Amino acid sequence: MQVKPRLIVGLGNPGAEYAETRHNAGFWFCERLAAKLGATFSSESRFHGRVAHARDVRVWLLMPQVFMNHSGMSVGALARFHRIEPSEILVAHDELDIPPGQLRLKFGGGVGGHNGLKDISAHLGTQDYWRLRIGIGHPGDRNEVVNFVLKPPRRDEQVDIEDAIGRGLDLWSLFQKADWNAAMKQANTKPPVKPATQ
Numbered sequence: 001m002q003v004k005p006r007l008i009v010g011l012g013n014p015g016a017e018y019a020e021t022r023h024n025a026g027f028w029f030c031e032r033l034a035a036k037l038g039a040t041f042s043s044e045s046r047f048h049g050r051v052a053h054a055r056d057v058r059v060w061l062l063m064p065q066v067f068m069n070h071s072g073m074s075v076g077a078l079a080r081f082h083r084i085e086p087s088e089i090l091v092a093h094d095e096l097d098i099p100p101g102q103l104r105l106k107f108g109g110g111v112g113g114h115n116g117l118k119d120i121s122a123h124l125g126t127q128d129y130w131r132l133r134i135g136i137g138h139p140g141d142r143n144e145v146v147n148f149v150l151k152p153p154r155r156d157e158q159v160d161i162e163d164a165i166g167r168g169l170d171l172w173s174l175f176q177k178a179d180w181n182a183a184m185k186q187a188n189t190k191p192p193v194k195p196a197t198q
Contacts, residue, residue: 002178006088007060009075011116014065023149025094025134029165030063048074069115072123090130098135101160103168105132105187132168
């Protein structure tokens with residue numbers, strides 16, 4: 001299934017109070033990708049989100065401006081309007097089960113309790129779309145998860161997450177060739193361990 005992505009979705013929560021929180025890692029990726037592609041976001045009420053179109057590479061970028069657990073309303077509206085198949089969609093999102101600084105790229109499968117993915121799957125009627133999972137780490141206690149994802153990462157974690165997002169942006173040339181196997185191999189390779197700072 002060698003198709004290029006036509007829609008890149010970054011997940012997060014709208015509003016200044018959430019802008020720096022771990023749950024918004026998908027937004028951070030989408031914003032940096034738009035800058036890389038020279039695309040500018042504007043609010044589109046019919047798609048319940050901020051939308052950018054990178055004309056040179058014929059890809060849409062979307063940051064839903066509804067809360068995370070309603071993300072599918074935004075993704076479904078844009079995908080239907082532009083006749084984009086689920087297999088042509090890449091969703092970038094925060095991932096508790098991966099340490100900060102690491103990425104995973106996968107197609108389909110379960111949603112791992114992520115409410116944004118759960119709602120997208122419901123609106124698309126399938127789980128068969130691409131996910132770029134940006135590691136944010138886990139608080140170690142499931143009862144602390146909500147509090148954890150809605151707080152900013154520590155400074156060292158932020159650096160690691162930004163590094164991982166940078167590596168995610170490096171996958172763009174592979175996405176454009178629809179070389180998903182090479183992209184998965186590159187994304188899923190653990191980065192070298194950083195030397196300890198004195």
